[in-house]
Amino acid sequence: MKTQLLLVAVLVSCLGIFGLARPGREDPLASWGDGPSKAAITAFVEKVTKEGSPEFVKPEERIAVFDNDGTLWAEQPMYFQLAFALERIKAMAPSHPEWKDKEPFKSVLAGDLKTALGGGEKAILELVMATHAGMTTEEFAGVVKEWAATARHPKFKRRYTECIYQPMAELLGYLRANGFKTFIVSGGGIEFMRPWVEKAYGIPPEQVVGSSGKTKFEMKDGKPVLVKLPEIGSIDDGPGKPVNINLHIGRRPVMAFGNSDGDLQMLQWTTAGPGPRFAMIVHHTDAEREWAYDRQSHIGKLDRALDEAGTKGWTVVDMKREWKRVFAFEK
Amino acid sequence: MKTQLLLVAVLVSCLGIFGLARPGREDPLASWGDGPSKAAITAFVEKVTKEGSPEFVKPEERIAVFDNDGTLWAEQPMYFQLAFALERIKAMAPSHPEWKDKEPFKSVLAGDLKTALGGGEKAILELVMATHAGMTTEEFAGVVKEWAATARHPKFKRRYTECIYQPMAELLGYLRANGFKTFIVSGGGIEFMRPWVEKAYGIPPEQVVGSSGKTKFEMKDGKPVLVKLPEIGSIDDGPGKPVNINLHIGRRPVMAFGNSDGDLQMLQWTTAGPGPRFAMIVHHTDAEREWAYDRQSHIGKLDRALDEAGTKGWTVVDMKREWKRVFAFEK
Numbered sequence: 001m002k003t004q005l006l007l008v009a010v011l012v013s014c015l016g017i018f019g020l021a022r023p024g025r026e027d028p029l030a031s032w033g034d035g036p037s038k039a040a041i042t043a044f045v046e047k048v049t050k051e052g053s054p055e056f057v058k059p060e061e062r063i064a065v066f067d068n069d070g071t072l073w074a075e076q077p078m079y080f081q082l083a084f085a086l087e088r089i090k091a092m093a094p095s096h097p098e099w100k101d102k103e104p105f106k107s108v109l110a111g112d113l114k115t116a117l118g119g120g121e122k123a124i125l126e127l128v129m130a131t132h133a134g135m136t137t138e139e140f141a142g143v144v145k146e147w148a149a150t151a152r153h154p155k156f157k158r159r160y161t162e163c164i165y166q167p168m169a170e171l172l173g174y175l176r177a178n179g180f181k182t183f184i185v186s187g188g189g190i191e192f193m194r195p196w197v198e199k200a201y202g203i204p205p206e207q208v209v210g211s212s213g214k215t216k217f218e219m220k221d222g223k224p225v226l227v228k229l230p231e232i233g234s235i236d237d238g239p240g241k242p243v244n245i246n247l248h249i250g251r252r253p254v255m256a257f258g259n260s261d262g263d264l265q266m267l268q269w270t271t272a273g274p275g276p277r278f279a280m281i282v283h284h285t286d287a288e289r290e291w292a293y294d295r296q297s298h299i300g301k302l303d304r305a306l307d308e309a310g311t312k313g314w315t316v317v318d319m320k321r322e323w324k325r326v327f328a329f330e331k
Numbered sequence: 332m333k334t335q336l337l338l339v340a341v342l343v344s345c346l347g348i349f350g351l352a353r354p355g356r357e358d359p360l361a362s363w364g365d366g367p368s369k370a371a372i373t374a375f376v377e378k379v380t381k382e383g384s385p386e387f388v389k390p391e392e393r394i395a396v397f398d399n400d401g402t403l404w405a406e407q408p409m410y411f412q413l414a415f416a417l418e419r420i421k422a423m424a425p426s427h428p429e430w431k432d433k434e435p436f437k438s439v440l441a442g443d444l445k446t447a448l449g450g451g452e453k454a455i456l457e458l459v460m461a462t463h464a465g466m467t468t469e470e471f472a473g474v475v476k477e478w479a480a481t482a483r484h485p486k487f488k489r490r491y492t493e494c495i496y497q498p499m500a501e502l503l504g505y506l507r508a509n510g511f512k513t514f515i516v517s518g519g520g521i522e523f524m525r526p527w528v529e530k531a532y533g534i535p536p537e538q539v540v541g542s543s544g545k546t547k548f549e550m551k552d553g554k555p556v557l558v559k560l561p562e563i564g565s566i567d568d569g570p571g572k573p574v575n576i577n578l579h580i581g582r583r584p585v586m587a588f589g590n591s592d593g594d595l596q597m598l599q600w601t602t603a604g605p606g607p608r609f610a611m612i613v614h615h616t617d618a619e620r621e622w623a624y625d626r627q628s629h630i631g632k633l634d635r636a637l638d639e640a641g642t643k644g645w646t647v648v649d650m651k652r653e654w655k656r657v658f659a660f661e662k
Contacts, residue, residue, distance in 0.1 A: 060535055137577055181537070194581045204391055205581030206512070206538075215577060217570035217596055224599045226577050233578070239548035246468055246546060246557050247564070248579060250525045250536030265548055268555045 028174040031167040035322035037280065040315045041171065044278045048254065049178050055276045059179040063253040065245060065266065066172070068186035068193060068210075070259040070300040071282050072201060073164040074153075076291045079299065080160045081192050082124070084147050086113070088131035096130075105130070125232075128189075133213055133230040136220070137191060140228055144195040158329055161200045166328045168257075168282070172201055180255070185209045185245055187237040187262055191228070209248045211236045237262045242269035254278065264305040267314065279314040281305060286320035289330070359505040362498040366653035368611065371646045372502065375609045379585065380509050386607045390510040394584040396576060396597065397503070399517035399524065399541075401590040401631040402613050403532060404495040405484075407622045410630065411491045412523050413455070415478050417444070419462035427461075436461070456563075459520075464544055464561040467551070468522060471559055475526040489660055492531045497659045499588075499613070503532055511586070516540045516576055518568035518593055522559070540579045542567040568593045573600035585609065595636040598645060610645040612636060617651035620661070 032038040048057040069075040089099070089108045099105035104123040107116035117123060132140065153163050172182050182203055184193060190210035197203050212233040215226040236244045242265050245253065256263070256270035259282040267279040283302065284293050294302040309316050319326065363369040379388040400406040420430070420439045430436035435454040438447035448454060463471065484494050503513050513534055515524060521541035528534045543564040546557040567575045573596050576584065587594070587601035590613040598610040614633065615624050625633040640647050650657065 060529070063537075183537075190578070190581070198391070206394075206514075206579065208581060212578060215574050217573045217600070224573065224596065224603050226573060226600075242548045242555065242557060243546050247521070247543060248537065250521070250539060265555065269548070269557075272555050 028177065029167070029170050031170055031323060031325040033322050033324050035318070037315050037317040037322050041174075041278075041280070044255070044276065045175065045178050048276050057254055057276065061251065061254060062175075062178075062180040063183065063249060063251050064175050064180045064255040065183045065185045065209075065249075065253045065257070065270065066168070067258040067260070067263045067266070068184050068188050070284065071165075071257055071263070072168050072172075072184070073160070074290060075300050076293070077154065077299075079188070080153075080163075081188050082127075083154075083160070084144070084151070084192065085127045085131045087147065087151060088143070089127060092131070129213075129230040132189065132192070133228045136225040136227055137215060138225070140191055141195045144192055148196040156327070156329070158327075161196050162329055163327060164200055165282075165323070166325050166330075167323045169201065169328070171257075172203070175255070176202065181207065183207045183209060183249060183253075185236065185241050185266060187211055187235070189213075190236075209236060209244050211240075239265045241266035245269065256280070257282070258305070259284065260300040260302050261305045262300075264308065267305065268308075271312065271314070279309070279312070281309050281314060281316045283316050283318055285318050286323070286326065288320075289326045290319065292320075359508065360498070360501050362501055362654060362656040364653050364655050366649070368646050368648040368653050372505075372609075372611070375586070375607065376506065376509050379607050388585055388607065392582065392585060393506075393509070393511040394514065394580060394582050395506050395511045395586040396514045396516045396540075396580075396584045396588070396601065397499070398589040398591070398594045398597070399515050399519050401615065402496075402588055402594070403499050403503075403515070404491070405621060406631050407624070408485065408630075410519070411484075411494075412519050413458075414485075414491070415475070415482070415523065416458045416462045418478065418482060419474070420458060423462070460544075460561040463520065463523070464559045467556040467558055468546060469556070471522055472526045475523055479527040487658070487660070489658075492527050493660055494658060495531055496613075496654070497656050497661075498654045500532065500659070502588075503534070506586070507533070512538065514538045514540060514580060514584075516567065516572050516597060518542055518566070520544075521567075540567060540575050542571075570596045572597035576600065587611070588613070589636070590615065591631040591633050592636045593631075595639065598636065599639075602643065602645070610640070610643070612640050612645060612647045614647050614649055616649050617654070617657065619651075620657045621650065623651075 029038055047053055047055045050056060066072055069079055086108055089105060093099055093109055099109060104116040104119050104126060148159065148161050151160060152158060153160055156163055175182055184197060184203055184207065186193060188210050190208055190212045193208050193210055194205040197208055198205065214229045214231040214233045216229055217224060217226055234240060234244060241263065245266065252273040253270045255278040256267050257280045258267055271277040271279045284291055286292060293300065294306060360369055378384055378386045381387060397403055400410055417439055420436060424430055424440055430440060435447040435450050435458060479490065479492050482491060483489060484491055487494055506513055515528060515534055515538065517524060519541050521539055521543045524539050524541055525536040528539055529536065545560045545562040545564045547560055548555060548557055565571060565575060572594065576597065583604040584601045586609040587598050588611045589598055602608040602610045615622055617623060624631065625637060
C-alpha cells in the first residue's frame with residue numbers, strides 16, 4: 001500500500017514536472033463576463049480543436065490575426081504611435097533649428113496640436129518620416145524601447161504598454177493554449193511594434209505584420225546596417241491587411257479580431273474561407289473605464305464594419321457590458 | 332530495494348513517455364560524411380543550446396534562414412521556377428494566339444530557349460509576369476500544386492520536389508529538434524514556394540520569405556479575392572535578403588545557409604550580429620551526382636561570397652566530399 005502511494009506520488013510529480021497536470025481551475029478568460037462574446041469564442045475554439053469533429057482545424061492551420069490599435073491596446077486620445085512621433089519631434093528639435101519656422105513641426109513644438117494636425121495626412125506623414133527614418137533599424141528599435149519604458153499615457157498616467165486590454169491579453173493566451181498561432185496585423189508601424197509586443201502580448205516579432213517604411217542595406221564603417229528611408233513600403237490598413245496577410249503569413253486566418261472599418265477587409269477575407277471561421281469586433285462602449293466611440297469617431301471609426309457584423313453574424317463585444325476588467329492596472 | 336527499482340522503472344518510463352529518453356542512436360545527419368562542415372554545424376548547435384553556456388542562445392532567438400535554389404534543392408540546368416514558367420507558357424498558348432508572333436513567347440513555343448532567354452532580364456520578366464499574374468492567389472497556388480505533382484526534372488526524371496538535397500532536409504530537422512525556427516529566404520517567388528515547401532521541408536508558409544509580385548484586394552462575385560498584378564513587389568536577392576529578413580522576421584538570424592553571391596548580404600547580415608553566429612555555403616563540386624559550378628556559372632554564381640567565406644571563416648560544404656548522399660532517391 002505504501003509502495004502504491006509512493007508510485008502515485010511519483011507519477012503525479014512526473015506529470016507536474018512536464019506540465020501535464022490536470023487542467024487548472026482558473027478561468028483563462030477571467031476578465032470576460034459571461035456574455036455572448038465569451039460564449040461564442042469558447043464554443044468556436046472547442047469545436048475546431050476537437051479531434052474527430054467535422055469542424056476540426058489542424059493545428060498548423062490555426063492562425064488568429066489581431067488588429068492592435070483599439071483591439072489589443074487603447075488608441076485614444078490619439079494613436080500611441082502619433083504620441084511617440086510628437087515626443088520624438090520635441091526630443092530631436094535641438095538638432096533641427098529649421099523646424100522653428102516649418103509646419104507641422106513649428107506647431108508641434110509650440111504645443112499647438114490642432115494646427116499641426118490640421119495639415120491632414122500630409123502633415124502626419126511628414127511627422128512620421130522625420131521621426132521614423134534616417135537611422136538604422138537597430139537605432140530605431142532602441143528609441144522605441146526607451147519610449148515604451150518611460151512615456152506615460154496622458155489619461156491613465158501609465159506606460160503605454162500597460163494600456164493593453166486585459167481580456168484580449170487573456171484571449172491571446174487562451175488561443176495559444178489551444179494551438180493557435182497569434183499574429184498582429186496592424187495599421188501601426190511594424191518596427192514600432194516589434195520592440196515591445198513580445199513582452200506585452202507574447203507575440204514574437206516574426207508574427208507581427210504592420211505598416212512599413214522602406215529600408216536600404218549598406219555598409220557603415222565596414223559593418224552591414226539597414227537604414228530606414230523616408231519612403232512608404234506598405235500601409236497595412238483596409239484592403240492592405242489581406243494583402244499583407246497573404247504576403248507575410250501565406251495562409252488565410254481562421255479567426256480575426258478588429259475594432260474599426262480599417263479591419264473590415266481583414267474580417268471579410270478571413271470569413272470568406274471554407275470551413276469554420278470566426279470574426280470579432282471590439283466595440284468601444286465604455287466612456288467611463290475607457291472611451292465610447294464608433295460611427296462618428298476620427299480615430300478608429302467603426303461604421304461599415306459594424307453594419308456588416310450585423311448582417312454576417314460576426315461577434316461584437318460590448319466592452320462595457322462584457323468586460324469585467326478593461327486594464328490590468330484597474331483595482 | 333524492490334521499491335527503489337520500481338521507482339526507477341517508473342521514472343524512466345515517465346521520461347520515455349515525454350520524449351526525454353536518452354538520445355536515439357540514429358544519426359540525425361546520416362547523409363553527411365564526417366567532414367569539417369558536419370563537425371562545425373554540430374559544435375555550433377551544441378554550444379548555443381547548452382544552458383548555462385556563455386554562448387547559450389534563447390530558444391526564441393534561434394532563427395535559421397535558408398536560401399532555396401541551390402541550397403535546399405537543385406537549380407540546374409535552369410531555376411525550377413523558370414521551368415515552371417516555360418511549361419505554363421505552353422499550357423496557356425491556346426488562349427494567347429498573339430504569342431505566336433511575339434518574343435519571347437514565340438521562341439519558347441518553338442522550343443528555342445536560347446533565343447527566348449537571349450532577351451535577358453526583360454524577357455524573363457515578361458515570361459514571369461505572363462505566367463504569375465492575372466489570376467487570384469488561390470488559382471495560382473492550384474497551378475503550382477498541379478505542376479509540383481506532375482512535372483519532372485529533365486535530368487533526374489523525378490518530380491522537382493524530389494530534387495531536394497537530403498543532407499539539407501536532415502539539417503532542417505536537426506535544427507528544429509534543437510529549438511531553431513527554420514525559414515526560407517529565397518530569390519524564388521514566395522507564392523511559388525508556399526504550396527509545396529510545407530510537405531517538402533516541414534517549413535510552414537508563414538516562414539517563407541521570397542520575391543513577390545503585388546496583389547490587389549477586390550470583390551469578385553461578392554467574394555473577396557486577391558488578384559496577382561503584373562508588378563514586382565520585392566526582389567529577394569542580394570541586398571534584398573536582409574531587407575526582407577527585417578521586414579518578415581524582424582530578428583537577426585543566428586544561422587544562415589546559402590550557395591551563391593545572391594546570398595552574400597544575408598550571410599554578412601547574419602554574422603554581423605553580436606554573440607555566436609554561423610554562416611555556411613553549399614559549394615557545388617559534384618559533377619557526377621549533381622553539378623559542379625561556382626565562379627563562372629550564370630546560374631548560382633559563387634565568386635565574391637566564396638572569397639568572403641575564406642576571409643571570414645564561414646563553413647563551405649564540399650558537396651562531393653562531404654555529402655554521402657545528395658538526393659533521397661539515390662540508391
